[in-house]
Amino acid sequence: MKLTIIRDDKEQIFEIPDSVYTLLEALRYIKTNLDRTLSFNQGCRSGVCGSCACIVDDKEVLSCKTFLSDNQVIRPLKNVQIIKDLVVSKEKIDENIKKYKSVILENSNANISKDDTKKIDIQSNCILCQSCYSSCPVFGVNEQFAGPYILSRVYRYVNDKKEANQKEHIDLIQKDGVWDCTLCGNCTMVCPEHLDPKNDIQLLRNMSATYGYMDPNFGNMSFGGGMDFGFNPNF
């Protein structure tokens, strides 16, 4: 099987034996047998650590959970700093977690039931693989944008009964946050852990409204002259 890897914007083609099943195994085969200089990340090799994300044929995937097929084209994630070949920086993760304070800010001392934890189960499963950031068109043009996994984490903490300070989480996502998303759904499509950041963002918008916030773009929208909001008050 042929595998093309984009390194430094140049294509390099490798021949891989049919006995190799996953993309990560193929990368390991190349490193051991064909080109020792190839760099890529790996950790758990079972879809848990989030370190092996890359792009295969224009879609973000985990290389350890992706079956190899002929003529695949592999490249590093987008919208993140490339360190070498398929290795990308994880610095933005820590930076964003600090910036958006996506941790418990004030303990409520509430009793937590199983049903309470179920409500935030899916968001808690994020493995910080950065696939959603790579797929996000808004993050591609505005690196200040909080982005999908941070907004899903915020949703998680706002809905965590242990958190007593929901308002500060909501305050922090008003600028470059919840209203900047185009709701394209790319992040939801690529997430290997089946999170749905697009839906979380929609729910966060509703919660923001309950705290008195509104879409700042709304005032800039043109409806064809003056302050016409598109309805006829006589009806």
Ligand code: SF4
């Ligand atoms: S939300 Fe999904 S795609 Fe985004 S970092 Fe978390 S696990 Fe990866």
Ligand code: SF4
């Ligand atoms: S739905 Fe929003 S956060 Fe997700 S990829 Fe599209 S613009 Fe980015």
Ligand code: FES
């Ligand atoms: S090596 Fe850990 S998720 Fe792929």
